[in-house]
Amino acid sequence: MGFAKTAILMAAMTALFLGVGALIGGRGGMMIALVIAVGMNAFSYWNSDKAVLRLHNAREVDERSAPEYYRMVAQLARNAELPMPRxxxxxxxxxxxxxxGRNPENAAVAATTGLLQxxxxxxxxxxxxHELAHVKNRDTLIMTITATFAGAISMLANFAMFFGNRDRPGGFIGTLALMILAPLAAALVQMAISRSREYEADRMGAEICxxxxxxxxxxxxxxxxxQRIDNPAAERNPATAHMFIINPLHAFKHDKLFSTHPNTANRIAALREMAGGMPAPAAAPRPVPARPRTGPWG
Structure with a gap:
């Protein structure tokens, strides 16, 4: 169901782009906006992993420096039939x-010290x-495609004053309305896709563990x-907030239209419902050896 919903939302985003492009820029303006957006997001797709890890001062670890954490990720990656991420x-x-990371072969997972402790x-x-489910589902690619169309729509809206056809019904007022409403509609669809991918990662993550x-x-x-502990790096770089499992800036009470994260209570309810239809947890293997913790994680 998660993939079907995402496909429907992406089809809506494509239709929105084509419709806005035809109304504002015609075929020429539409192609200019799309080419620019593709170029910008292609660069981001290939380089965003390095950039976001650097923004959050992430430190790479291995089996020697963080044995339990590293082995846990390795076991979960085997469960998910994925290559070992960094x-x-x-x-x-x-x-x-x-x-x-742009694909499973170039993926990375990061946890905060607060999470490990x-x-x-x-x-x-x-x-x-859950994070490995995002890797397996290639959500980075999905969100890059979504961002490309959203960016192209926003560019078309900015071009509207130059490319807009004022002879069509609505004239200047119609063009002005499109300039405001088109990026708003694109943002709504983009956020809805992001929330859909979180629900799907929850479902697949539950299967992996x-x-x-x-x-x-x-x-x-x-x-x-x-809600009560700040994440300074996230506050300095709010554009990366959507990547985290829970919004690091503030918690949303409802599935708000512009929220990139679903309501946590709704996610928990879905997981508990899923647990009711799965075999007894005792039959599931532990991700790491069941031994006392002798020190901090890494």
């Missing part, structure tokens, strides 16, 4: 995590499984901590 730690007290082993497995309740418990804890 593994990073972000030095911040707010528990959170994200995945980046404040969650149980099982909850941490649920979070990292083999217990939806691990992720449900983690989401509840992360949101509670995120």
């Amino acid at each position: 593994v990073f730690i972000i030095e911040t007290d707010q528990p959170n995590a994200f995945a980046t 404040r969650l149980t082993r099982e909850e941490l497995a649920g979070v990292m499984a 083999r217990n939806p309740l691990w992720l449900a418990g983690a989401l509840q804890k992360i949101e509670a901590f995120a």
Whole structure:
């Protein structure tokens, strides 16, 4: 269902682009905006992983420097039938995590020190499984395509005063309305796609770690901590907030139109419902060896 909803929303975004392009810029203006947007987002697609990791001062770790955390990600990657991603730690007290990379072969996952310290082993497995689900679903590619169309629509709106056909019904007022409403509509669809991908990553992440309740418990804890613990790097770079499992800037009470993250209570309810239809959790393998923790994660 998640993929079907995403496909419908992306079709809506494409139709919006074609409609706005025809009304404002005609075929010529539409192609100019699309070419510019493709160029900008192609650069972002190939380089965004390095940029976002650098913005958050992420430190790469391996089996020697963070053995339990690294082995957990390795086990979950095997569960998901994915190549081993690069593994990073972000030095911040707010528990959170994200995945980046243009494809599974060039993926990276990052967890904050707050996440590693404040969650149980099982909850941490649920979070990292969610991030690997984003990798498996190629959500970076989906959101890049979505951003391309949204950017092209915004450019067309900016071009409207130059390319707009004032002889059509509505004239100047119609052009002005399109300039305002077209980017707004594109943003609504873009955010809806982002929320849809979060729900799908929750579902697949629960399958990867083999217990939806691990992720449900983690989401509840992360949101509670995120409401009272700042993430300074995220505050300085709010454009990266959509990448995190929970909004690092502030928690949304409802699935607001411009929210990139679904309502956490709704996500938890869906995971608990999913848990009711799965085999007993005791049958699921643990992501890491069940041994006492002798020190901090990495």
